Amino acid sequence: MKNTLTVRRSVVKLLDKSLMLYIPLFLAMAFTLFPLYWVIVTAFKREGDIAKLPIQYLPSPATFENFRIAWNVSGFSKFFVNSLYVSGVTVVVVLITSILVGYAISRFNFAGKNLFMLMLLCTQFIPGAMLLIPLFETFRNLNLSNNLFALIIIYSTFQLPFNAILMSGFITNIPEQLEEAAMVDGCSRLKAIYLIIFPLLLPGIVATMVYTFIGAWNEFLFGLMLISKTSLFTLPVGLRSMQGTYDIQYGALAAGSVITVLPVIILFAYVQKFLVQGMSAGAVKG
Amino acid sequence: MSKYDSSAIRQLGAFKKMKSRINWTPYILIAPAILLITGFLFYPVANVFYYSLQKFNPAKAYENGYIGFENFKTIFTNDDLFLTSLMVTFKWVTSEVVLQLIFGLGIALMLNQAFRFRGVFRAAAIIPWAISGVVTSTVWGLLFNEQMGIINDLLMKVGMIDRKIAWLAELNTVFPSIVTAELWRGIPFFTIAILAALQTIPNDLYESAVVDGAGRWKSFVHITLPFLKNTIVFTTLLRAVWEFNNVDLIFVMTNGTGGPVDMTTTLPMYIVKQAIYAQDFGYGSALTVVGFFILLLFAVLYLKLSRFGKEL
Numbered sequence: 001m002k003n004t005l006t007v008r009r010s011v012v013k014l015l016d017k018s019l020m021l022y023i024p025l026f027l028a029m030a031f032t033l034f035p036l037y038w039v040i041v042t043a044f045k046r047e048g049d050i051a052k053l054p055i056q057y058l059p060s061p062a063t064f065e066n067f068r069i070a071w072n073v074s075g076f077s078k079f080f081v082n083s084l085y086v087s088g089v090t091v092v093v094v095l096i097t098s099i100l101v102g103y104a105i106s107r108f109n110f111a112g113k114n115l116f117m118l119m120l121l122c123t124q125f126i127p128g129a130m131l132l133i134p135l136f137e138t139f140r141n142l143n144l145s146n147n148l149f150a151l152i153i154i155y156s157t158f159q160l161p162f163n164a165i166l167m168s169g170f171i172t173n174i175p176e177q178l179e180e181a182a183m184v185d186g187c188s189r190l191k192a193i194y195l196i197i198f199p200l201l202l203p204g205i206v207a208t209m210v211y212t213f214i215g216a217w218n219e220f221l222f223g224l225m226l227i228s229k230t231s232l233f234t235l236p237v238g239l240r241s242m243q244g245t246y247d248i249q250y251g252a253l254a255a256g257s258v259i260t261v262l263p264v265i266i267l268f269a270y271v272q273k274f275l276v277q278g279m280s281a282g283a284v285k286g
Numbered sequence: 287m288s289k290y291d292s293s294a295i296r297q298l299g300a301f302k303k304m305k306s307r308i309n310w311t312p313y314i315l316i317a318p319a320i321l322l323i324t325g326f327l328f329y330p331v332a333n334v335f336y337y338s339l340q341k342f343n344p345a346k347a348y349e350n351g352y353i354g355f356e357n358f359k360t361i362f363t364n365d366d367l368f369l370t371s372l373m374v375t376f377k378w379v380t381s382e383v384v385l386q387l388i389f390g391l392g393i394a395l396m397l398n399q400a401f402r403f404r405g406v407f408r409a410a411a412i413i414p415w416a417i418s419g420v421v422t423s424t425v426w427g428l429l430f431n432e433q434m435g436i437i438n439d440l441l442m443k444v445g446m447i448d449r450k451i452a453w454l455a456e457l458n459t460v461f462p463s464i465v466t467a468e469l470w471r472g473i474p475f476f477t478i479a480i481l482a483a484l485q486t487i488p489n490d491l492y493e494s495a496v497v498d499g500a501g502r503w504k505s506f507v508h509i510t511l512p513f514l515k516n517t518i519v520f521t522t523l524l525r526a527v528w529e530f531n532n533v534d535l536i537f538v539m540t541n542g543t544g545g546p547v548d549m550t551t552t553l554p555m556y557i558v559k560q561a562i563y564a565q566d567f568g569y570g571s572a573l574t575v576v577g578f579f580i581l582l583l584f585a586v587l588y589l590k591l592s593r594f595g596k597e598l
Contacts, residue, residue: 236421243427264416
């Protein structure tokens with residue numbers, strides 16, 4: 001009697017868990033992961049096999065040919081270097097400026113501080129598409145159209161406010177007494193910052209670098225508007241340019257997508273744990 | 287500063303110092319940021335307002351010049367595409383924000399439960415957040431492809447459709463198709479934010495609710511939702527602004543047309559088309575100004591009506 005009751009209870013519990021967790025979770029995961037699976041599979045198929053029926057769910061035989069075409073023929077080797085250059089420099093600019101801003105906000109009281117912070121917040125509501133025309137004009141007047149430097153400036157400006165706010169949060173969390181103690185022990189302010197703040201700030205630095213890198217790496221609209229020379233295309237613009245033609249090579253297109261997304265996924269795997277924690281740290285404070 | 291031993295004296299000292307001379311250090315620290323933001327965000331915004339009063343087309347420079355509110359007059363009296371694009375924008379933003387919120391909330395609630403390999407599932411669930419609009423469009427373009435797309439293949443196999451559908455070319459399928467693709471990339475934003483907020487709800491609240499005989503639904507309505515309110519209001523507002531402006535995905539999935547027959551031309555997509563193809567910078571800027579005020583009005587009303595930051 002007692003046994004059947006416990007069995008029935010555990011069956012009910014399993015049923016409940018299945019309905020409330022396992023089945024919807026499986027569906028959500030399928031929706032999330034299948035598109036990624038599909039683009040990878042397509043990238044490894046021979047071009048002739050992609051449209052063949054019945055549809056192959058695994059590439060047979062698998063080939064690297066699409067990656068070779070994307071990299072050497074479609075120009076992804078160039079696009080990759082361009083994207084890496086733009087995103088890399090943007091990361092450096094944003095990191096330095098946001099540490100400066102973060103330090104100023106969290107360690108000093110100054111007239112206009114609230115106004116400045118309001119200004120940072122306001123920027124988050126400026127539509128990017130709104131700036132398309134005026135920024136195009138600005139950089140044309142600066143003789144910087146078709147110049148990757150223009151993209152660096154734009155991406156740095158767009159990424160700066162959010163990361164500066166983020167960074168000021170991280171610096172505020174480091175007790176000021178630590179710096180003061182170091183200064184009492186004879187450090188200059190700069191040396192105290194270098195020796196005390198930087199090691200403790202490492203999570204914030206990593207977060208800023210990753211957010212900025214992903215943002216710059218993925219940006220499309222300004223890359224499209226400001227760059228018209230194929231040799232200067234960034235990855236998203238290059239990927240898009242492959243799709244405008246009538247004779248699309250789907251294998252190479254899929255391979256190009258994989259190449260574009262790979263660095264972001266690697267970075268993301270590295271920081272994903274921190275992402276949820278970092279957000280919740282912010283939520284507690286907010 | 288630490289050479290004073292009592293903090294009261296120290297504060298007095300700092301106060302005196304501040305009165306006597308301004309400390310320039312913080313201003314020097316924020317100077318680069320101010321330069322970038324005013325030069326490449328605020329100045330261009332001001333420029334948009336200026337351009338909106340001009341006839342301004344780089345390809346027809348001989349016609350350029352001040353025309354007052356002519357552009358706005360055209361927008362409100364003689365531009366059907368403007369009205370259509372507003373409708374499309376409204377449809378686009380509402381369907382994206384509502385659906386992303388519902389699915390994001392659901393997934394966050396699941397991922398907040400305790401089960402094996404939860405960390406792996408959490409990581410997997412938020413991957414699309416990091417993926418660009420262009421890659422998303424490319425990937426979903428492959429899935430939706432009429433000839434070789436997997437969606438047609440699967441739906442034919444289970445008998446839900448009997449002919450291959452050109453998802454991105456047919457009038458009644460194009461909008462749901464791009465909404466789905468954007469959902470894929472958009473849901474994780476809500477999952478991350480809500481998951482983070484869920485972790486701040488003290489567990490004993492639920493325990494005492496159970497003691498009081500509250501079921502799962504009651505706990506959700508009376509504990510979870512009130513706790514999530516500010517997060518939800520803030521994230522939906524941010525997302526609404528973001529989706530309003532989001533053109534990458536629409537641009538690439540519709541091959542830069544916002545078609546078929548402008549079915550997917552949102553207001554920003556219309557602006558982008560003006561900027562890139564028509565090169566009508568004056569008219570495009572006027573459209574931008576209108577869009578800016580619509581967005582501003584929406585944000586203010588939304589925060590007012592939702593009583594953001596106030597207790598329930």
